[in-house]
Amino acid sequence: MNRxxxxxxxxxxxxxxDRELKKRSFKQRPFALSFEEHPQTFNAITKGKRGISTALAMKIERELGLDEGTLVILQAYYDIQKIKEKEIKCTPNLHILSKGLFWDTDIQQIDWERQYRAVIQRVFERGNENGKREIIRFYGTEKVNQALQESNIRDPYTIYRFNKTTE
Incomplete structure (x- = not known):
């Protein structure tokens, strides 16, 4: 891969x-059509919404004079990065959250993304300071604020206090 x-x-x-094409003043549509690729597919790739296949990557590399395998390697590194992000963010640190918070459910079966409102509400109603900080770290301040404002927790002091401790 080129340095x-x-x-x-x-x-x-x-x-x-996309950056490389702009640097060379190439238009996406004519470039895609030059090697018989659908412009819509090519546009989705340059927007980061679709992966790039090995065959297509090789055609593009030949057309642009890039080292063989450059785009495929970048796709592999991107896929690795996405998996790492998913592993890191898939669950909050369960050692920090009190086991008693989720007494009525199997904590391993919680869908942390779909059930975020219920999780945030429960931790902020019954959890300790460390648990609240962990939930803020996991979901982010904006999502926690949104869930607290939508829930029955109408204590503005709670929201204000935890905003200040995470800034």
């Missing part, structure tokens, strides 16, 4: 490709 692309590890290859 100039080393810095792009973990970034979607379509975004790198």
């Amino acid at each position: 100039q692309f080393e810095k792009y590890k973990g970034i979607h290859p379509g975004i790198v490709l």
